[in-house]
Amino acid sequence: MRLSDTVTRRRSRAGLGLALTAAVLSLGGCGLAGAQGRVQDGYLPQGATEGAERVRSLWIGSWIAALAVGVLVWGLTAWCVVAYKRKKDDPPLPPQLKYNIPLEILYTVVPIMMIGVLFYYTDRDERELTDTKQTPDVTIQVIGKQWSWDFNYLEGNAHESGTQAQLTGKPGVEETLPSLYVPVGKRIEFQLVANDVIHSFWVPAFLQKLDLIPGRVNTLQVVPTREGTFAGKCAELCGAYHSEMLFNLKVVSQAEYDKHINDLKAQGNEGLLPASVLREPIIEQDKDKLTTGSN
Template sequence: MRLPTTAATRRSRVGIGLALTAVVLSLGGCGLAGAQGKLSNGYLPEGATEGADRVRSLWIGSWIAALAVGALVWGLMLWCAVAYKRKADDPPLPVQLKYNVPLEIVYTVIPIFMVLTLFYFTDRDEKALTDTKATPDYVINVVGKQWSFDFNYTTSDAHEAGTQAQLTGKPGVEETLPTLYIPVGKRVEFQLVANDVIHSFWVPAFLQKLDMIPGRVNTFQVVPTREGTFAGKCAELCGAYHSEMLFNLKVVSVADYDKHIAELKASGNGGLLPMTNLREGIIPQDQDKVSTGGN
């Protein structure tokens, strides 16, 4: 036999629900407190390029719009629950309506308008971030492979072949990773391709990434705004050691960049690895000649 729900029982359930909500919000707050970034920038990493501000604005704007819609929907739900709460003298079923044309128009037109607005701003920013019409100061070809990256400093006629990271769990592993150098304040074009499976070139501080696809050249440009060392990784599941496909990216002064290029040439890394001439999308057919960097 089902026991009737008393007012005390209902209050108890409400109290438990509020307590669980408080716990969840507290745990979420702890996670956000430890996240990289601040509430003012949407808890994103601090950007290191000119395009990062555009990404951040789109991200924060999308969240504001989503929260506003959520607040409106939740508010209407609560209002309906309170305003139309069933009373003791109400009939078993409320008045049934076949349709309400004005209301149906509203909840059809408004979502379409919201989607179109989000699409417009996303498309606008995506086109700006992937625009490569400007003439770059430096061109760097990055080749993804299982499980590392090769760097061709096309403009500077030097290269560096990466090897798979050895994650020992001990300090100093970062110093052994392949390291890509780019000069601060200069427009750098990345020409991305893969020589085996699909990879993805991702530097979180750029706030953007791009896939690396065999037989296809994907390009994007950045203008780094501050010096520093930033983590890079593959963001596309590409096999058993995907988690070890890591690299460093150093944004340095032009003088330090030139010094690094001179060191590469002095150590025998002058010239370029195969799969160059990527500005025009030309990819050599003899894929077996692509350097594997010791893998």
């Protein structure tokens, strides 16, 4: 094969590669333009608390660092494939090297530095998000149970008891779910306890979640920044009807929050529910049913 033919073939392959690259970038640009809002949030739900912005920034920063490393590795890999492609007159094996001290130091030190930086920012943000030293404006005890939620409003001395959601597939199911009310702009402390098994308190718009563990009180503080109704659910597999352990979180004005507390008391929900383990009576009742054969 003549040298000119080899050069022509290489140029053709390079041109094809550039064309494919341009096409991919063009399609990517169209996708980014069509989903600009989602890209800006890192494809996370729009945050509804002060801490959500910290989570979003850490998430996007981690992805930028990961993509930068990926582009570097892919670029070096592609360069090696093109630059060191075997030719007909090359020996069967390339020159063998036992070691390369500078290179080995590079790919040992650089990953350690990267992991150290990621650990620093993750630890910094996690400490801020889990800090509960500040005095809350509102304290709510959240009780997880199979398969619903109870809410004790400690300052208001009122409660709401939820029942398992009935997912019929028809509109209006959200209206039957227990609703947790919190005032906007106030520091809310959730005291999380479980009556039976491990559950997890999760409001996706918070970009945070925390487990409820029997015999232990876990505490979470947030400051809601915008009003609205947000979906809440259990994020820990807790039994047969885990998927139906749902609730609404309503972020409202202070006046509407006070009205809700008064409405609960007017409905007879004054006072607080006990957060004791209720599993044993249920188990004994099921045993009696099995023994007698009753339904």
